[in-house]
Amino acid sequence: MKKIIFFILFIIMCFTIVAQNNSNFQSTNNTSAYMFSGSIAGSENLKIKTYIWGQIKKPGLYIVPDNTDLLALISLAGGPTEDAKLSKVKIVRPTAEGDRIIEVNMRKYMESGDEKLIPKLEPGDTIIVSGTIYYAFRRGVRFLADVSMVFGVYNLFTGN
Numbered sequence: 001m002k003k004i005i006f007f008i009l010f011i012i013m014c015f016t017i018v019a020q021n022n023s024n025f026q027s028t029n030n031t032s033a034y035m036f037s038g039s040i041a042g043s044e045n046l047k048i049k050t051y052i053w054g055q056i057k058k059p060g061l062y063i064v065p066d067n068t069d070l071l072a073l074i075s076l077a078g079g080p081t082e083d084a085k086l087s088k089v090k091i092v093r094p095t096a097e098g099d100r101i102i103e104v105n106m107r108k109y110m111e112s113g114d115e116k117l118i119p120k121l122e123p124g125d126t127i128i129v130s131g132t133i134y135y136a137f138r139r140g141v142r143f144l145a146d147v148s149m150v151f152g153v154y155n156l157f158t159g160n
Helices: 002-018 070-076 106-112 133-158
Strands: 034-040 043-054 060-065 089-095 098-104 126-129
Touching: 043 070, 060 070, 070 089, 070 106, 070 126
Parallel strands: 043 126
Antiparallel strands: 034 043, 043 060, 089 098, 089 126
16 A cells, blocks of 8 residues: 555656646748738838747747847847846757758846847747746756655555
8 A cells, every 4th residue: 555655645746746838829821930020111121030948037929120130139038037048048040951050149248238138039049048047956856855755655655
């Protein structure tokens, strides 16, 4: 009986550790990379679809004007979290030859203010803001704490 209870608790703990928030994903394969949203002062206003993932406060799909740069998109997404590694932000840019990875050092921009360091976004760009080493360490410690809790419950029920 104790082993059954332990097994059930172990399964629940595994689901708790692995559980992630699901988001509603809508495929954009059947639409154009550009969207027309009218004209302002005689010039056409086109919008592009971009994605931002990782250590951002509001990651997801963003439809932005076609002249938007990386800094504007990060700001629109609520900014980076405290665990963001800003020295190595990646842009995955789809091209006819395959995806191209562009690395941007946002920390260098923040130190220098040089706007040339901030690239303009293109349709379909995916921005990935990874976490720092400290973030990875915290996740590892959290996982070990969860595993030790499962073993503690097991020892409680088995009397070891």
